[in-house]
Amino acid sequence: MDNIEVFDSPGKGRGLRATKELLSGDVLFSEPPFAAVVFDSLADKICHSCFRRQDKLQRCGQCKFAQYCDKTCQSAGWKEHKLECGAIKAFGAIGDNFGKAPNENIRLAARIMWRLDKEGGVMSDMQMTSLDDLENHISDMPEDDLKELKVDIHNFLDYWPRNSKQHRVDDISHIFGVINCNGFTVSDQRGLNAVGVGLFPNLCLVNHDCWPNCTVILNHGKIELRALGKIEPGEEVTVSYVDFLNVTEDRQRQLKMHYFFDCTCEHCKGHIKDDLKMGGKEVDGVKVPEEQVKEVTEYSLQMLQKMDKARMEGNYHEVIKICRECMEKQEPVLADTHIYQLRMWSTASEVLAYLQFIDEAADYARKMVDGYNKLYHPCNAHLGMATMRAGVTHWQAGKIEVGHGMICKAYAILQRTHGPTHPITKDLEAMRMQTEMELRMFRENEYIYKSMREAALKNQPMNMMNEPMAESVKNLFRRQKK
Numbered sequence: 136m137d138n139i140e141v142f143d144s145p146g147k148g149r150g151l152r153a154t155k156e157l158l159s160g161d162v163l164f165s166e167p168p169f170a171a172v173v174f175d176s177l178a179d180k181i182c183h184s185c186f187r188r189q190d191k192l193q194r195c196g197q198c199k200f201a202q203y204c205d206k207t208c209q210s211a212g213w214k215e216h217k218l219e220c221g222a223i224k225a226f227g228a229i230g231d232n233f234g235k236a237p238n239e240n241i242r243l244a245a246r247i248m249w250r251l252d253k254e255g256g257v258m259s260d261m262q263m264t265s266l267d268d269l270e271n272h273i274s275d276m277p278e279d280d281l282k283e284l285k286v287d288i289h290n291f292l293d294y295w296p297r298n299s300k301q302h303r304v305d306d307i308s309h310i311f312g313v314i315n316c317n318g319f320t321v322s323d324q325r326g327l328n329a330v331g332v333g334l335f336p337n338l339c340l341v342n343h344d345c346w347p348n349c350t351v352i353l354n355h356g357k358i359e360l361r362a363l364g365k366i367e368p369g370e371e372v373t374v375s376y377v378d379f380l381n382v383t384e385d386r387q388r389q390l391k392m393h394y395f396f397d398c399t400c401e402h403c404k405g406h407i408k409d410d411l412k413m414g415g416k417e418v419d420g421v422k423v424p425e426e427q428v429k430e431v432t433e434y435s436l437q438m439l440q441k442m443d444k445a446r447m448e449g450n451y452h453e454v455i456k457i458c459r460e461c462m463e464k465q466e467p468v469l470a471d472t473h474i475y476q477l478r479m480w481s482t483a484s485e486v487l488a489y490l491q492f493i494d495e496a497a498d499y500a501r502k503m504v505d506g507y508n509k510l511y512h513p514c515n516a517h518l519g520m521a522t523m524r525a526g527v528t529h530w531q532a533g534k535i536e537v538g539h540g541m542i543c544k545a546y547a548i549l550q551r552t553h554g555p556t557h558p559i560t561k562d563l564e565a566m567r568m569q570t571e572m573e574l575r576m577f578r579e580n581e582y583i584y585k586s587m588r589e590a591a592l593k594n595q596p597m598n599m600m601n602e603p604m605a606e607s608v609k610n611l612f613r614r615q616k617k
């Protein structure tokens with residue numbers, strides 16, 4: 136930690152600032168989780184040790200809950216699972232909980248407590264704060280959240296073994312409060328899907344800005360804080376807790392609701408880019424009347440909700456029907472940066488690609504990326520991932536020139552946001568070499584190119600695309616769906 140230090144950030148409490156000049160792509164720190172668990176919903180699909188998705192997992196013979204790739208993962212995870220294993224077994228034997236394991240929050244809280252009991256709350260050189268010093272925001276919690284907290288604590292007490300060290304209820308609620316506002320979404324190895332939740336103490340010290348100078352990424356089991364541009368010595372380092380593709384009012388509402396503060400960053404103060412995100416189309420220099428833009432915006436919001444529902448149900452043909460119906464109304468009225476239109480294009484391209492309507496998928500992907508480029512910081516991880524997805528779709532559609540261009544662009548972004556050793560950057564590098572070769576061939580002899588592409592398409596496993604059903608990773612911290 137020779138490039139950052141803890142300081143009192145005016146109006147924000149503790150924060151981190153640079154102690155020397157940092158450049159785009161620099162890693163400010165990397166940190167393993169203090170503790171992490173797999174989501175309840177994915178408990179039998181993800182390895183509880185390495186967090187990879189596997190078709191075949193081996194169950195722990197004792198608790199029958201934890202699952203692992205193989206013996207190696209099981210041994211590697213035993214240190215964290217040992218005490219938990221007996222507790223899960225005992226919990227599932229209690230009448231009301233019969234056959235069940237406690238929820239992810241409770242499992243995470245217990246893992247944290249066991250580790251604290253074993254190692255004490257002392258900080259190491261690598262850990263810049265103790266867990267005691269982190270904020271729990273329990274006094275800010277609304278009534279409903281407090282009720283849930285009570286239920287969680289009640290279940291926690293059922294779960295926590297008699298022969299483990301006993302704790303005061305206040306200390307237990309502190310940990311739940313910390314998890315509630317700082318539980319970080321753990322993604323699979325490629326960073327495409329959210330699979331679990333973990334606590335990373337140093338990360339809790341990094342404050343929010345809607346237009347941040349850093350990004351955080353999970354790479355080989357550790358998070359890395361990476362600079363997005365030049366940072367001067369003394370400058371506060373920030374990440375964004377929410378996706379920038381929301382208007383100021385919505386971002387502020389989310390931040391207030393989940394993290395209990397009022398954002399006063401430059402982008403919020405200036406409502407920067409809100410006009411683009413909610414804008415109307417201009418045809419031959421004439422703007423579409425505001426009333427009409429408003430009407431289609433409201434209509435779009437309803438359609439987005441309908442679409443999300445169909446998508447969660449896995450009803451992809453219904454999703455496409457809704458998208459098409461909505462896009463037809465949006466296209467003549469909304470600006471190509473309107474975020475509701477971008478959401479439709481994004482989903483349409485993703486689902487159409489999944490259903491193998493590649494040409495149409497590529498068209499929407501391109502519109503989406505064009506819009507994203509006007510809104511996002513040029514070195515934004517979501518922009519990089521979306522550009523990659525669009526590039527792969529274009530390549531699949533045989534649009535090699537555009538596809539290669541997008542893949543190069545995505546590669547340049549991910550080099551900095553994810554770093555050269557991240558699995559997705561490596562995939563992208565291989566993809567870039569492949570498309571570069573194909574492009575050369577395409578320019579020399581289109582016929583040979585086409586036959587070669589057929590072969591490549593058959594061999595290329597589509598591991599760079601996420602399933603439309605899966606929960607994507609857009610918000611930094613895990614928020615429980617109510």
Ligand SMILES: [Zn+2]
Nearest residue numbers: 182185204208
């Ligand atoms: Zn594993």
Ligand SMILES: [Zn+2]
Nearest residue numbers: 195197198220
């Ligand atoms: Zn077990």
Ligand SMILES: [Zn+2]
Nearest residue numbers: 345398400403
């Ligand atoms: Zn802000």
